[in-house]
Amino acid sequence: MTAVIERTSGGYVGVVPDEAWREEVRRLARERDAVLLAHNYQIPEIQDIADFTGDSLALSRIAATSDASTIVFCGVHFMAETAKILSPDKTVLIPDARAGCSLADSIDADQLRAWKAEHPGAVVVSYVNTTAEVKAETDICCTSSNAVEVVQSIPADQEVLFLPDMFLGAHVRRVTGRENLHIWAGECHVHAGINGAELAERAAENPDADLFIHPECGCATSALYLAGAGAVPADRVKILSTGGMLDEARETKSRSVLVATEIGMLHQLRKAAPGVDFRAVNERASCRYMKMITPAALLRCLRDGADEVHVDPAIAARARGAVQRMVEIGQPGGGE
Template identity: 70%
Template sequence: MASHPAAPVSLPRLDSPLAASVVDSDGRYDGIVPDESWAAEVKRLARERNAVILAHNYQLPEIQDIADYTGDSLGLSRIAAETDADVIIFCGVHFMAETAKILSPEKTVLIPDERAGCSLADSITAEELKEWKSEHPGAVVVSYVNTTADVKAETDICCTSSNAVDVVASIPEDQEILFNPDQFLGAHVRRKTGRANVRVWAGECHVHANINGDELARRAAEDENAELFIHPECGCANSAIYLAGEGTIEPERVHMLSTGEMLTAARKVEESKPSSKVLVATEVGMLHQLRKAAPDVAFEPVNDRASCSYMKLITPAALLRCLIEGSDEVTVDPDVAARARASVERMIAIGNPGGGE
């Protein structure tokens, strides 16, 4: 018998004195000032819905600060699954809310603006992955967690940026691997494992891809004592390893880190080198959490234009609208969710999955 996506729950609208919002010239929900009255109303509405608010590290600072939990998408989804909340409000992009639904099928999952997509997740579709698999029968499919539910369902095992090397290393060395969708993370995995049989899909996050090697080299030369926190998704990742190998940048300055690992490293820098500077190569929203984690360290972006417009669709007005109207709900076909959940659980069984994107 064929299964179908669960029907939307149609949560009742809640009354709120701050209900009015408008759409600005960029198409974002606007018209709400994130002041104390907004924060109090968000908390009140969340209590009425028995909702937990999750915010990804790349969200606007005011969204991060109002959330019950802030972090990477997988870590947040796992936390939400353990709470007694009936409703998950996921302030992030769409595939992240899908992951939360996959891990919490009994909960209602809302995203404050369903238009919040992801260029990396859109780099590969389930149909494209099926075709790739047909060209390489017997290959093991390893998919970055930053993929859609449909792609996860066609995946043997998922990975995060912090455990991608461990996931690939857990697969027999003579086994061909199809790694998708991020080409920069895939190159990092190839380099760390030394495996030639890892085929890499040519996908990318447009924000991370635009943080390039020339920019990194210039900033590193300008601040010769600064540590470098580099996300493996960045276009500058391979350049950083090359420059370190050539001696242009001291190797000990270069740290390839997931978002979760950046926070751990930030605290260590504050303990050992207070009042120092760190150059950060990832989406600029991460700077807010880094500065909170280590306030005595000066964190600066390698590229201050590295801002994800999809992430920034989740505005204070969008969050308030979501809580008042009970929109926009995210559903996943039960069969797809079951297959996708299996690929995530295989990753969790290997360990260290919480370091995130």
């Protein structure tokens, strides 16, 4: 197919994701010996063309075991970096290198080193939603589904530095009761924007709905408060990673579910349980970085071999150790 692809501040445009586009993407992927990976927050057309769709860590682990020599990661930059860390000998491409992450950007390696200096001997636990340089300064990585388990594996009398998400950190502290857990004040701008007042209003409008709440959300504490106050039955409030949401969707007996996470997740949930009415708590909870991976960007990536992701081998080796230690402390499950 022929297409004039234009670069804009919001991503590459100029391509309609029709059947011709799908055929060309598959043809080019075969030519490049590429496996196409799409995060759950991508637009439906990107999710549906991918070989695998899921959370970032699960996709990186799939990439590491794939026979393909090239990984095309339709997600944000730190995710493609993680794939490169776990697959150093493979070519890793991201359709638009400008697709960043507000959460990963909330702490850099210099800031982490300074924080570590203030707490000598502390164990550093970093969410996988961090840069390679931050992972290299980390003792153990975690996902939202195993963050509690990772922290519980650390001796109770040892200080823990948890970063970068303050809402996930608050969830871990609440579950573990650990007072020597220090939490970095970072956030995902999309999840932080899903607030408690909004959740309470939607829950009141839909009294029979289950609540699927991502622990990165600003409304997670409010959800537990609603349950504790009896405003919502406690068994309807589920604090879940993205993978956990899919597992729960397949098991739920509810006919309707309110979902508090990035709206791209609704596509996979509806595919997993087509008989359930999944609705967003906040319909504006869309990550502009995730949405930079457009059909035009994917086509350009496969045509031109752009944009390749590189991680310094020394940094990658140190970061890989933190990820591997996470996997050794129980399976990460559904990832972020």
